[in-house]
Amino acid sequence: MMGSTRQSRGTSWASSEGVRRSMQSNKGRDTRPELALRRAVHALGLRYRVSVRPVPTVRRTADIVFPRARIAVFLDGCFWHGCPDHHTVAKTNADYWADKVEQNRRRDRETDELLKQAGWHVIRVWEHEPSEESAIRIAEAYRTAVAGHSDK
Numbered sequence: 001m002m003g004s005t006r007q008s009r010g011t012s013w014a015s016s017e018g019v020r021r022s023m024q025s026n027k028g029r030d031t032r033p034e035l036a037l038r039r040a041v042h043a044l045g046l047r048y049r050v051s052v053r054p055v056p057t058v059r060r061t062a063d064i065v066f067p068r069a070r071i072a073v074f075l076d077g078c079f080w081h082g083c084p085d086h087h088t089v090a091k092t093n094a095d096y097w098a099d100k101v102e103q104n105r106r107r108d109r110e111t112d113e114l115l116k117q118a119g120w121h122v123i124r125v126w127e128h129e130p131s132e133e134s135a136i137r138i139a140e141a142y143r144t145a146v147a148g149h150s151d152k
Contacts, residue, residue: 033127040135069145
């Protein structure tokens with residue numbers, strides 16, 4: 001398919017061609033915050049899978065996954081997921097972007113619930129959080145989960 005229906009009718013979600021190019025160049029994975037978090041988690045001796053579905057039948061991809069511990073980590077961008085501290089309101093196409101962020105937040109809550117129902121622990125990290133602190137939080141959850149599995 002050569003683009004969305006809206007684009008073929010001559011309208012776009014982007015306020016200009018420059019904005020459109022800029023938004024299309026945003027990476028879906030391996031962003032600077034993701035790489036920093038992965039390095040910090042790896043430095044603590046933890047090994048993980050990157051960008052996989054924790055539950056194959058649930059169409060959600062976590063940024064970091066610990067299958068044995070059943071932990072899924074999502075690194076949420078402040079703009080895209082509506083960070084209460086750092087989210088900025090778009091000046092152009094404000095209604096479109098406000099709706100988009102609200103849809104993302106709804107999907108995040110739904111994802112958390114679906115994974116919890118499947119027996120997974122979900123950890124959400126904001127992109128602005130220090131990666132070392134977030135890695136410690138993840139490592140503590142991992143060790144607790146693994147210790148709980150060995151008791152069974």
